[in-house]
Amino acid sequence: MKADVVFVNGEVLKVDEHHSIQEAVAVKENFIAAVGSNDDIKSYIGEKTEVIDLQGKSLVPGFIDSHVHLTIYGTNLLGVSCIESHIDSLEDIFYDLRMKVKETPKGKWVRAWGFDQHEIDEKRFPTREELDEISREHPILVIRTCNHMCVANSKALELADINNHTPDPEGGIIERDADGQLTGKLIENAHMQMFKVAGYSSEELSKSMKLASDAFIKEGITSIHDAGAYGKGSETLRIMQQAVGNKDIRVRVYAIMGSLTNSHDFVQQMVQEGKVTGLGNDNFKLGPVKLFTDGSSTGPTIATREPYTSDANNSGIIYYSQEDLDHYLGNAHKEGFQITAHAQGDRAIEMLLDCIEKAVKEHPRSNHRHRIEHAGIASPDLQQRMKELEIIPIPNPVFIYVNGDVYKQYYGDRVNVMYPARDYQELGIVAAFGSDAPVTFVNPLLGIHAAVNRKSKSGQNVGEQQRVDVLEALRCYTVNGAFASFDEKRKGSIEAGKLADLVVLSDSLLTIDPAKIKDLGVEMTMIDGKVLFKNEQLVYTGGGSR
Known part of the structure; x- marks a missing residue:
């Protein structure tokens, strides 16, 4: 078998269970055909094979942003x-x-x-x-x-x-x-309710989704877990599915069924209609149902167990009572859905954990892979419960870089357990990184930079004991994201038989100074075996132009 595309002379970071590193990859149609040394892959090169000389640059799995707002990102551009x-x-x-x-x-x-x-x-x-x-x-x-x-x-x-x-x-x-x-x-909810009248037209939504998808691809993002938008959730979901079908959206979408406006109404609608988690295909698939439990980490309006360090009279906002949270998400779990919620403060996280524990006890189900979006202040007791309940947290390390200084002001020593990637790794908790863009920058390399360095943009250390190495950060932005959407057998690592979603970086991710990871760029993005973005500096040594 001859490949359509072969990458050689690279630093191929497979992100398999052994953190293996290879030199070359062969791609046939939309799948990875083989991974190995240059010599191993030679036999896959034919007269029509395009050969790309990586010249020592990193080839990594396509980035999976496990929490991003595609529609809001796009409408912002308008x-x-x-x-x-x-x-x-x-x-x-x-x-x-x-x-x-x-x-x-x-x-x-x-x-x-x-x-x-x-x-x-x-x-x-x-x-x-x-x-x-x-x-x-x-x-x-x-x-x-x-x-x-x-x-x-x-x-x-x-x-x-x-x-x-x-x-x-x-x-x-x-x-x-x-x-x-x-x-x-x-x-908070007063703002969310404004979008009952301040929403966008169908035409604006369609246009914005294409703009966002194109922007994500240039950043090396090949899959997203879309975390919802303002307005009527079912309408946004319909337009998004159509945009994927007509190729206006070219990133793969795992659609979280949540809306920033009356999220509980959308959750109930999805449960009643029976559109359960997993319905779809490699390009568009329904994800978990989602509620909001508390507010913004920089507002600050997150719900904390102790008052803010900056304000002894404030401990945030809660959207739902425990009874309501148990009702909406517990019923969805009972009907077979993956469930999740926005929970930033430790009080909100605790409420969500109580909800999930009750739901799983009343209606046991293995491999549910329930999630917590953000899980901002994740104290050790909450981490232990996540492990016991087999919950997947979705932290946002880029927040440390962008917001670290105000986090120290608002929350004091609690920054040591904010988005605690190292604790998750040591406990064996599968954590998948998300940007939460457009709340902040969508660039996955900046997220990796933040997880590795744990410094704010002003240079302050922010919970430095939560630093992880670059390969672990890459895992959280690739195969762990695939695991969070039940797709780890299809994507997230560079292994034979998996989908050909690949990204070429501008340099070696392993040898670059960790303080300069944020300066790396993306030179090529491939989805489904097709190059959708490339830098002309890439060296082609065989076959036709792609």
Whole structure:
């Protein structure tokens, strides 16, 4: 058998159970045909075989981002970005919003994303009055980077039927000033509910999904676990499935059945319709049902067992009572679903563990692979329960790099057990990494960098005892992600018979200075045996152009 593509002279990181390293790989159609030395793979080279000389660069399995918001990432690209290099102040954001208003028909939504009060000169949120000065004829939202809160102008509040007398929703806050007047700031479930009226059209969603998929592929991401979007979950799921079918989305999708708006309604709908976890194929498959239990780690609104180090009177927000959590997720477990929830604080994690323990006890099921999204402050007692219940945590090491400084301020010594990759490894807990983009950067190499170094972008150590080596970090971004979606026999490592989802890096992942891992780039991304992104510097020594 002659291969379609052969990679030679590389650092092939197989990510198998032995952390094996080889030199060459042969690809036939959409599968890996063989892995071995250059000499082993020579026999697979024919007249039409494309041969790619890796010149010592790393060839790794396609990255699997186990928690990312594809739709929100894409729709953000349609709005005003608050993370551009020229943004230093609120006035810089207001200028860009004014420019967006000029090109937007009256009555249509104007949205800004990626706002972080810590990153601007004023160190505060904008006000409703400031947004009203930009436009009273356009509904305007400035959405915080965590996607757990926003500031709305008067027009947006009017459309959402929010006024000075509107009660706070359960699990949310409609902020008011000392005189009882709306500030425009909506926190947690109040923010989520805004998207009942601030959602996107089907055309906007389709366009955004393609933009996001293309961006992910350039980062070497070949599979995602999509963690949901605003609005009606079933509608987003339908559009996403169609986008995969017509190849607008080219990354493989494991669709978590959760919505940022009324997630329990979506969970109940999926359970009633019987669309159980695992339905689908290699390109699109239904994942777990998901709820939100608490808030944002940088808000901060996560639910903690002890008050925040920065605020002795605050220990966060809980979305559901224990009884409701047990009902919604317990019923889904009973019906055969994988279950998960957003749980950042240790109090929220404990509630989710109690829920899963009760569900598994009442309706025993082996190999359920229930998950915890984020599992931010994972104390040793909670880790031990994860191990006993065979739960898969989905930590976000890139948060340590981006948010490490404020984590130390908000949570003190608890940073030593935030996203604790080393503890998980030593306990034998399978943890799969996710970026949570667009909350922060989608780049998996930055996530690996953060897991290996445990330093914030300012250079502070943040729970350095949780550092892992580069091969373990790579495992958490590849085969562990495949395990979390029941796909470890199909993808996640470079082994014969698995899907040909492969990534070429710009240098050797093993020999580069660990402090420079974040500077590595992606030179080629292959999905299903097809090269969907490549850098022209790659050296082809045989066959035709790909």
